[in-house]
Amino acid sequence: MSGTAIVLRDLHDGERQLERDLIAAAERHRTEHEFHHVALDVARWSGEHAERIARAAESHGLDLPGPSSHASPGPPAAVREKTAETLGRRPETGLLLLHDLRRLHLAAAGNSLDWEMLAQVAQATHADDLLALATACHPQTLRQMRWTNTLIKTHSPQLLASAP
16 A cells, blocks of 8 residues: 555544544533534534545545444434533533543644645645645644644633642
């Protein structure tokens, strides 16, 4: 497998995983309305990135899975909502949110590095389609990172200072 194919596969897998992780975190923190809605929005970006990567990979001899179902994993919606309501009233929920934000940030950072490697190999091999893809998608990944970083900065002082 070529180096380009490896980066495309890793990036596709990373974007799919980030999409799933964002959706799961949004469900876990349903009572944190701002987080919940923004997480679902930026999860959609990762889903779109993965679909675009899969389409671009075809012309480079790589068959990657197409669109995901965008369905949230786990128990039925009513159970998830009740659990979120119950957990939303507990102090541990804030620490869980920080943990989730940290994991989401690291996943987005990994994808950012993969986008950078894809752009570099695209330039070296004159793969204009892949360079255009990286140029179009990487800024949204950087925004995902800035969003998680901002939430970590704003939530961690109060949550960590008040942790038991």
